[in-house]
Amino acid sequence: MNRKPLVAAGTLMGIGMGGFVDGILFHQIFQIHSMLSAKFPQTTVVNIETSMVWDGLFHALTWLTTAISIALLWNAGKQKDVPWSGQTFFGSLMLGWGIFNLVEGVIDHHILGIHHVVERLGISVYDYCFLGCGIIFIILGLVIIKRGTEDSLSSHSNK
Numbered sequence: 401m402n403r404k405p406l407v408a409a410g411t412l413m414g415i416g417m418g419g420f421v422d423g424i425l426f427h428q429i430f431q432i433h434s435m436l437s438a439k440f441p442q443t444t445v446v447n448i449e450t451s452m453v454w455d456g457l458f459h460a461l462t463w464l465t466t467a468i469s470i471a472l473l474w475n476a477g478k479q480k481d482v483p484w485s486g487q488t489f490f491g492s493l494m495l496g497w498g499i500f501n502l503v504e505g506v507i508d509h510h511i512l513g514i515h516h517v518v519e520r521l522g523i524s525v526y527d528y529c530f531l532g533c534g535i536i537f538i539i540l541g542l543v544i545i546k547r548g549t550e551d552s553l554s555s556h557s558n559k
Contacts, residue, residue: 401481402482403483403488403545403548405475405482406473406476406484406488406489407492407495408476409469409472409473409476409492410488410489411492411493411496412466412496413469413470413473414495414496414541415465415497415499416462416463416464416465416467416469417497418496418498418500418501419461419465419500419504420459421497422500422501422504423458426517427455427458432517433515433516433518434448434455434515434519435457435508435514436454436514437515437516437519438515438516439514442519489548490544490548491540491541491542491543491545491546492541494537494540494541494544495537495545496541497534497537497541498535498536498537498538498539499538500534501531501533502531502534502535502538503534505527505530505534506531509527509530510523510527517530
């Protein structure tokens with residue numbers, strides 16, 4: 401049994417969906433930061449328009465990532481040696497979301513400093529909580545994937 405295609409599709413989908421949650425929740429609904437809000441304070445129309453373009457590019461990238469993951473999932477579904485496991489797939493989604501939070505948080509919040517979770521606070525406890533959530537999601541994802549592997553192997557050997 402080859403779980404790698406399912407794990408790859410789920411992980412990539414988790415990265416894309418994590419980006420969508422970040423963009424929709426933090427950028428659009430709560431409006432606590434935008435892609436370049438630390439570099440272009442949201443105090444002028446020009447800065448807001450600039451941020452909107454970069455937020456759009458960010459959303460286009462998350463859409464593309466999610467679309468590619470759907471293609472990978474479709475391909476995995478056509479392979480007879482790929483076992484379908486809800487636990488493995490859910491764990492992969494968590495793993496991907498955690499990777500998104502960790503990588504995006506380290507690069508954008510800490511290294512490049514282009515935005516922070518709550519922009520008006522600058523780098524704050526929220527930026528570290530974002531990273532912490534990423535680490536927790538990665539660990540949970542790996543544990544859930546492992547449990548899905550064990551469950552699938554034991555149910556497969558019982559048949």
